[in-house]
Every structure is written in C-alpha cells, then in structure tokens.
Amino acid sequence: MKKYVKALSLLLILALAFALSACGNSSSAGLSTKDITVGVTGGPHQQVMEEVAKLAKKDGLTIHLKVFNDYNQPNIALNDNELDANSYQTMPFLKDQIQNKGYKIAAAFKTVAFPMGIYSKSIKNLKDLKNGDKIAVPNDPANELRALQLFEKAGVIKLRTGANVTATKRDVISNPKHLQIIELDAAQLPQQLNEVAAAAINTNFAMGAGLTVLKDSIFHEPLINNPYPNYFVVRTSDKNDKVVKTIEKYYHSPEVKTFIEKQFGGSVVPEW
CATH class of the missing domain: 3.40.190.10 (Periplasmic binding protein-like II)
Structure with missing residues (x-):
C-alpha cells in the first residue's frame, strides 16, 4: 500500500512538473505565427x-x-x-x-x-453660445479631459493648471457665460444634441449618428499631429x-x- 501511495505521489509530482513546464514553454514561445x-x-x-x-x-x-x-x-x-x-x-x-x-x-x-469635434444643431459658432446654455461632454476618464480641453481651446472655458486624466467639470476655473456642463455617457451624446447647445463627441459615436468632423462639427481637434x-x-x-x-x-x-x-x-x- 505504501509503495502504491509513493508511486501515485510521484506520478502527481511529475504531472504537475510537466504542466508547469508546458505553461512556461507556451509563455516563452511568444504569440502564434x-x-x-x-x-x-x-x-x-x-x-x-x-x-x-x-x-x-x-x-x-x-x-x-x-x-x-x-x-x-x-x-x-x-x-x-x-x-x-x-x-x-x-x-x-x-x-x-x-x-x-x-x-x-x-x-x-x-x-x-x-479627431474629436464639437457639434450643435442650434449654433454655427461657439461664440454664439448664450449665458446659461448647456454644453455636453463624455463622462469617462481621458475623454472628459479631452472634451473640456477642446472647449478650452475654443475659448469657451478655462481649466485649472495641471488638470489631468481624471478631470471633470469641477476642474473648470473660468466659465464666463455660466454654461451648464452636462456629463453624459459618450454613446448618448449624439442623441442629446437637441437638448444641449453644443456637445463634444467622440468621432466613432459621431460617425454612428451620421456626423463627420469636416462637414458637421463647428470646432474640432487638429487632423494632422x-x-x-x-x-x-x-x-x-x-x-x-x-x-x-x-x-x-x-x-x-x-x-x-x-x-x-x-x-x-x-x-x-x-x-x-
């Protein structure tokens, strides 16, 4: 009985060693060609x-x-x-x-x-934003900062120095027209254009709604670099x-x- 147990234990050890060895070879072999x-x-x-x-x-x-x-x-x-x-x-x-x-x-x-663009159904230029108007931005990390920076570049708002990937509307330090900044799921933004004066929309979602940066946006990021x-x-x-x-x-x-x-x-x- 003891010999049987020892033999079984040895087989289990060998099987485990083989499995570990196989995993290691798979990892070191790299991706499949x-x-x-x-x-x-x-x-x-x-x-x-x-x-x-x-x-x-x-x-x-x-x-x-x-x-x-x-x-x-x-x-x-x-x-x-x-x-x-x-x-x-x-x-x-x-x-x-x-x-x-x-x-x-x-x-x-x-x-x-x-290139992210700002779209609107009510204005042709961001200078036409009125006091208290609503503007919308995506609410996920990185994309919200990107959208806020785009509105900043257009001269609409100003962000605090050092605003990073976790930035939200709370990082806006200057908002002369007292705009209401609405944070929404990125995929919802095209459907909300009738409810806001302007929205910064990721290009993939804009395209899904039939919008293009060059033809439909009223302001956008650079196409080159x-x-x-x-x-x-x-x-x-x-x-x-x-x-x-x-x-x-x-x-x-x-x-x-x-x-x-x-x-x-x-x-x-x-x-x-």
Missing part, C-alpha cells in the same frame, strides 16, 4: 483591422477579431489572456487603466486618430514579439493608409 485574436471596438477600429487582416492572411497569419461595445472589456480580456492584442484606445486612457487596475499591458505602435492617437496594445511580455512587428508592418502599409483616407474622409486619420 499562425493565428491571433485582436479585440476592437465596433466601427472604424474594426474596419481598419479587417483590412490589416486581409494583408496578413496572404502571408499565412490569420487575425481573428473580437468586437466590443465598450471601452473597458477589451483591456480586461487582454490582461486575462482571452485576447492576444487590442486596438481601440488612446494613451491617456491606457495609462489610466494600467495605473488604476494594474494591467500588465503596453502600447506597441500607433494606429489612427479620431492629433494629440490623441490610438494604439495597438499587447501584454507587456509580448511588446517586442515578432508577430507584433509583423502586424505593425501591415497596419502601416500604403494599402491600409489609402483605405483609411478613402473610407473615412478625414474623420479617421493615419498616425504614422
């Missing part, structure tokens, strides 16, 4: 990655896309090894997620920028993986650049 899974948000990020996937497919790399409808789940899935990469976020948002949630993820390369480029993000351990470098080559190709410029008419711009 045959197929990977990339998380994207629906809309332009998805469309561009579909073009990247077409190029990769020709060389034997299959890129599976998993589409998300919010800004938090793709990073959770990447950190939990449910994805190999994601493509949808700006650097301020990424840094906030890493700092506050402890994710072991990192930016690998720049992708595209979505936009301060908020998006990034292709991977787990920190995979940042220098050869597959990531290969995908960067496809993403930064002339074919993808041409697709972006023709498809989005300035609402989405290449950042390389």
